[in-house]
Amino acid sequence: MQDAAEIAEGIREGRRNALARMISWAENADPRFPAALASIYPRVGGSWRIGVTGPPGAGKSTLTNALAVELRRREKTVGILAIDPTSPFSGGALLGDRIRMEDRTSDPGVFIRSMASRGSHGGLARAAVDACDAMDAFGFDAVVVETVGVGQAEYDVVGAADTVVVVLCPGAGDGIQAMKAGILEVADVLVVNKADVDGADRLMLDLSEAVHTRSIRREGREAEWEVPVIAATATKGEGVEKLLEHVEAHRRFLEGGDLSEMRRRKRVQQVRRVVDERLDEELWGPRGYAERADSGLRKSATPYDVAEEILAAILGNGMETQ
Ligand SMILES: Nc1nc2c(ncn2[C@@H]2O[C@H](COP(=O)(O)OP(=O)(O)OP(=O)(O)O)[C@@H](O)[C@H]2O)c(=O)[nH]1
Ligand SMILES: [Mg+2]
Incomplete structure (x- = not known):
């Protein structure tokens, strides 16, 4: 071992x-x-972390592939973490490039790993950040995390990145409409992928307006960052160079400000996740309070009564009410 x-x-x-x-x-x-x-840990912090999220099928993996290819072209190394990948990384050459994304031995400058959200006991974001720390310490120039933007846990994952790229595409219907509001909140760069498909221009326009309003509402330093909306056709590698330029611009923007403070703020979230996870284990694991809850309920107390009793035991007299 x-x-x-x-x-x-x-x-x-x-x-x-x-x-x-x-x-x-x-x-x-x-x-x-x-x-x-x-x-x-002393080696952590050298990678630029890019979160890629968006609705199912928007082209996140294709774009991530293309991004990796572009990074390699610039002689940058990249680690990729795919959360719940439904569309496996192409596994084939992209755009005639010889980089085989699935074959880990072919290019030492690319590392791909997937992670399942189920089975991580609600600790998905904690585990994902841990994995990114490991890749960061390993020395990749960029670390890309792809997750489908469907819920809070997934936002939490990409929210830990330095730059969040949100990928949308035309024609995905009401689903996108519904999640737009939430998804736009987390975006540092917006990509309208599948620019080769009808409706891309319309979506570009809609988003440009939506983003404009949002950036005004944002507070503090980030208020000055105008979220760019860029078009891409990931399957052809179009727009990818531009995407990388915007990611670089965002990086310079953060580096010109309080990058270390921003990162520390995100680290606080990680501390919180670790504490939450450990507490949950302590409270409801084998040596926890489940037994006591059961016996409390046997005495026909309400769940609230039992909870109060348990809370009092945990927190001491400070929890006593009335
Ligand atoms: N026409 C067109 N199709 C694209 C483009 N980018 C990706 N696709 C196709 O869209 C489909 C989904 O692409 P993926 O990259 O797997 O999308 P994804 O967002 O990673 O999907 P999930 O991980 O399953 O949520 C695939 O069939 C791609 O070939 C594009 O720019 N134009
Ligand atoms: Mg995918």
Whole structure:
């Protein structure tokens, strides 16, 4: 069995199997993860983290593939984390490039890993950030996280990135309308993908208006960031260079401001996730309060009475009411 020091050393030495193992630890909330992270933590922070989200089928994976190809062309390395991938990464050459996205051995500058949201015990965002930390410490120039934008957990995942790219496409109907409001909130860069399809221009216009209003409503430093809306045809690699330029511009924007503060704020969320997860375990795991709740209910107390009793036991007298 490998220990944390071994894995950390493997990561420092650039061994991909060590990285893969560490990500598995993150996924499984393995008790060895914290120590491994501690010993590579000084190396965390060099990667630019890009979150890619949007409705199902918008072309997120195709765009992520194309983005990776473009990054490689610029001699940048990239780690990709795909959450619940329904559309596996193409596995084939994109645009005639020889980068095979699925074949991990063919290009040491690209690393792809998927992660399932189920089975992560609600700790999806915690695990995803942990995995990104591991990839970051490994030394990738960019780390891209793709997740389908369907719920809070997924927003939470991409929200931890430095730059959030939201991918929309024309013709996906009311579904997009419904999630637009929420999805626009998290976007630093908006991509209208499938620009080769009817309705793309219309969507560009609609979004440009929507984004304009939103950026005025935003507070603080970010109020000055005008979320660009760009067109792309990911299947042909069109618009990808432009996308990367906007990501770079966003990076410069943050670096010119309080990047470290922003990152620290996001780190606070990670602390909170770890605390929440551990507390949940302590409270409702085998040595927790489930038994006590059961016996309380047997005495025909209401769930509220039982909850109060348990809270009082946890928090002490401070919780007593009336
Ligand atoms: N016409 C057109 N089709 C595209 C474009 N980009 C992607 N597609 C197609 O759209 C489909 C979905 O693409 P994906 O990249 O798998 O989309 P996704 O958003 O990752 O999908 P999920 O991960 O399942 O939510 C595929 O058949 C792609 O070939 C584009 O620019 N134009
Ligand atoms: Mg996908």
